[in-house]
Amino acid sequence: MLAASVIVGAGTLGSFPRLELMLLLLLTGAVFWIAHVHAHLFGARLAQRPPDRAVVLRVCREEWTIVKAAVPPALAVAVGPVLGLDVQGGQWFALSVAVTGQVGWSVAAARQAGAPGRLLVVSALVNLVLGLVILASKLWLKH
Numbered sequence: 001m002l003a004a005s006v007i008v009g010a011g012t013l014g015s016f017p018r019l020e021l022m023l024l025l026l027l028t029g030a031v032f033w034i035a036h037v038h039a040h041l042f043g044a045r046l047a048q049r050p051p052d053r054a055v056v057l058r059v060c061r062e063e064w065t066i067v068k069a070a071v072p073p074a075l076a077v078a079v080g081p082v083l084g085l086d087v088q089g090g091q092w093f094a095l096s097v098a099v100t101g102q103v104g105w106s107v108a109a110a111r112q113a114g115a116p117g118r119l120l121v122v123s124a125l126v127n128l129v130l131g132l133v134i135l136a137s138k139l140w141l142k143h
């Protein structure tokens with residue numbers, strides 16, 4: 001959802017809109033990753049004891065999916081010209097990739113947690129609806 005929100009919020013970019021959107025997606029993913037790692041390490045853990053190197057690395061790995069989720073939409077922006085898409089078409093393509101990725105990640109996480117099939121479907125539907133809300137906001141904001 002973060003990548004989709006960045007795409008909607010980006011609106012009109014400067015002189016190099018594709019490059020700027022790609023960087024914005026990747027940098028936002030990296031900043032949120034750092035924020036999540038910080039929250040995990042210094043939220044509950046610091047109150048108990050300082051984290052050691054192994055804990056820091058484990059938390060960094062666990063939260064890395066935040067950065068990974070920004071890569072497919074950034075790549076979609078990059079390949080937009082190859083597909084004959086203008087800047088706005090590339091944004092829509094990246095937004096579609098981001099929402100599809102969110103649905104896929106949610107199902108993968110639910111499956112890894114051992115959720116039954118019904119909950120996999122619910123997880124997918126909830127994330128799809130959230131993605132559609134973001135898509136609708138892009139239409140409403142007329143970017």
